[in-house]
Amino acid sequence: MKTIIEPFKIKVVEPIHMTTLEQREDILNEAHFNPFKIPARDVLIDLLTDSGTGSMSNLQWAGIMKGDESYAGAESFYHFQKTLRNLTGFEHILPTHQGRASERILFELVGGPGKIIPNNNHFDTTRANVEHSGAEALDLVIPEASKPNLIHPFKGNMDVTRLEALIKEKGRETIPLVMVTITNNSGGGQPVSLKNLRAVRAICNQYDIPLFLDACRFAENAWFIKQREAGQADRSVRDIVSDIFELADGATISAKKDGLVNIGGILLLRDQELAEHAGALLILTEGYVTYGGLAGRDLEAMAQGFEEVVEEDYLSYRIRSTEYLGEKLKAIGYQIIEPPGGHAIYIDAGHCCSHIPPSHYPGQALVCGLYRTGGVRACEIGSVMFGGNGKAPDLELVRLALPRRVYTQSHIDYVVESAAELFEQRDKLIGLRITNSPPFLRHFTATFKEII
Secondary structure, three states: OOOOOOOOOOOOOOOOOOOOHHHHHHHHHHOOOOHHHOOHHHOOEEOOOOOOOOOOOHHHHHHHHHOOOOOOOOHHHHHHHHHHHHHHOOOEEEEEOOHHHHHHHHHHHHOOOOOEEEEOOOOHHHHHHHHHOOOEEEEOEOHHHHOOOOOOOOOOOEOHHHHHHHHHHHOHHHOOOEEEEOOEOOOOOEOOOHHHHHHHHHHHHHHOOOEEEEOOOHHHHHHHHHHHOOOOOOOOHHHHHHHHHHOOOEEEEEOOOOOOOOOOEEEEEOOHHHHHHHHHHHHHHOOOOOOOOOOHHHHHHHHHHHHHOOOHHHHHHHHHHHHHHHHHHHHHOOOEOOOOOOOEEEEEHHHHOOOOOHHHOHHHHHHHHHHHHHOEEOEEEOHHHHOOOOOOOOOOEEEEEOOOOOOOHHHHHHHHHHHHHHHHOHHHOOOEEEEEOOOOOHHHHOEEEEOO
């Protein structure tokens, strides 16, 4: 395949602070072996998350200068609202400061003890907000998702047979909504097909249950549909996006992903009464309904970002860049979640560090190893993130999430070189134990010690 070229030119640069192996050893100890606690200045290549870490375009920065900072009814809100209505077809559009704020409002209204929220795979903040309300977060992804080296075009799909069985067993009244995450972050950034979404919609219609989307990466999911699903190749991404949102009764979106901005979120709703209740909670904790905890300039940047994210040259570059990293890591010998997802490559840390049991967090050990070796920061998605309260995830993963429009191919080649060096020394990686842990979302602030 031809060399990947970025479909943009670089106008502003930010220096990277270089560190030595000895310095990184000290930094890792000071951070108690938790990459979230490492100062960003001490990270060479930051693949911790793709959330809010991207670069904005010249038109987005121009929008920043146009921002209307009126408290109520700002022009920037109406521009944002019009853009989202045209893109998604939703009438009720509530801005929030980020996706987890949308989740908190939604599940405060529909969650609660005795309720069950099924999803293909809940991600960390979604699960935390569901469980904080007292409800149960249940994952119903298809069985193929638990087989890393199995090639399946839509490993993010929900298991509709299990969904219907759950409704029959627990009763429709216990399930206030069904949620589908696109793309499926916890499941390796894997897409969900239109066929699967329509099947989930049909079951929801049958039992009169609303369907919601966690649509943080809706454009990347639409690109995969265009590339992989029968009958979609000649359609535009924008039209596929329209079909996706038409199937839903609501959606939560972190604009820090496919909104191409550094801050912002959205709650989309069709139901008038639910929208009124959500608006009241928004005012209580976020801000007035026309700014939702954001500045007017943020709304302008979001509006432009949602226009740019469905540009197909951008999406082609975005998905191919991720695929490139996956191909290189696989050639080294790493087992990854295949096929490569949209926003990240997921290494099977359980396979790479087979000498470290899940109770000693092989994913965290691999994350620490990547930082030691090359100053590359990644994120554990395994027994640290999802293993609390006696639960055990199916896979021990390490996610290398690519910020949007930030790194060039040479940066990624450096990541590959660092990963190759670490792979040769993988048997020397040692497990960790948790020394301090909060009750929710422990991976953000937990501290660790190596088991020596």
